[in-house]
Amino acid sequence: MQLYTSNASPYGRLCITRAWLLGRNDLQLTFIDPWQNPPELEAQNPFGQIPVLITDSGEVIYNSLLICQYLAPQTSNAAELSIIGYATALLDNTINAFRLEKKAGENREHFLIQRNLKAVARALPLAPAFHAAGREWPQVMLGICLLTLKLRYPEIFSAHARADTQQAVAAFEQLPFIRQTNPEALEACQPATIGDIV
Ligand SMILES: N[C@@H](CCC(=O)N[C@@H](CS)C(=O)NCC(=O)O)C(=O)O
Incomplete structure (x- = not known):
């Protein structure tokens, strides 16, 4: 493969x-x-x-x-699909904004960028509980999506993510398999x- x-x-x-x-x-x-x-x-x-x-x-x-x-x-249950759905939407909104800003050279005030970033800011306080040590796929996926937001828009992450989310993401980014990817x-x-x- x-x-x-x-x-x-x-x-x-x-x-x-x-x-x-x-x-x-x-x-x-x-x-x-x-x-x-x-x-x-x-x-x-x-x-x-x-x-x-x-x-x-x-x-x-x-x-x-x-x-x-x-x-x-594998079949995912409703709770797992709920986390996967959140992580997917967080990543898509982050990357849509980033692509318009960095690839298309649009101003941060562009309405689509604003729409994506406001959605992210609204969603962050409602993030599913994230555990850095978890190895279930929904948790790892959530970690990678939160970390991507932190890398691309650190100011939005630090302003809107809950303290428990920020602490868990800080621990997650130090894990060997995350550092190596x-x-x-x-x-x-x-x-x-x-x-x-x-
Ligand atoms: N929904 C797709 C998104 C894939 C995607 O956006 N890939 C980007 C790289 S991060 C890409 O190939 N961009 C080039 C393009 O959109 O033309 C997925 O989950 O695989």
């Missing part, structure tokens, strides 16, 4: 972390910048986005949630497979 991803993509990081926690050491990693429109990526995903998983039988799956589900098929670590290491992330 092969995963197309990028060093900086939080969606790719979800898939890498999921595979790492599952011990899928043979999963091959190809790092690629989707914003350069690489033909190799567009040949696999005509929408030009990462992450993309190519299964051993040649099926192509794009969308991080579906890739994570494929890596470990941050953008700088991946860029430095360029792991060829999940097993190369040590």
Whole structure:
């Protein structure tokens, strides 16, 4: 199996972390910048986005949630889906704003950026309880999404996240598997497979 991803993509990081926690050491990693429109990526995903998983039988799956589900098929209960839904919306709102600001060069006052960031600010005090030591997937996913917000918009995170959330995220970002999957670590290491992330 092969995963197309990028060093900086939080969606790719979800898939890498999921595979790492599952011990899928043979999963091959190809790092690629989707914003350069690489033909190799567009040949696999005509929408030009990462992450993309190519299964051993040649099926192509794009969308991080579906890739994570494929890596470990399991039924989630309502409480778990509720956390996954919150984490997904938090990440999507964060990345939508960041993309408009940093990729499209829009002003922070752009109404769509404001809409996304106000939604994040409203949602943060209502975040599900987060436990840095938890290894259940909804908790790990929530941690990665909260950490992405903290990295992209630290002032919003510190102003609106509850104290317990901030403490747990601070502990989470020190965990080895989180340090090893941050953008700088991946860029430095360029792991060829999940097993190369040590
Ligand atoms: N909903 C998708 C979002 C994937 C996504 O937005 N990927 C970004 C990188 S973080 C990308 O490929 N951007 C290039 C583009 O949108 O053209 C998922 O969960 O996989």
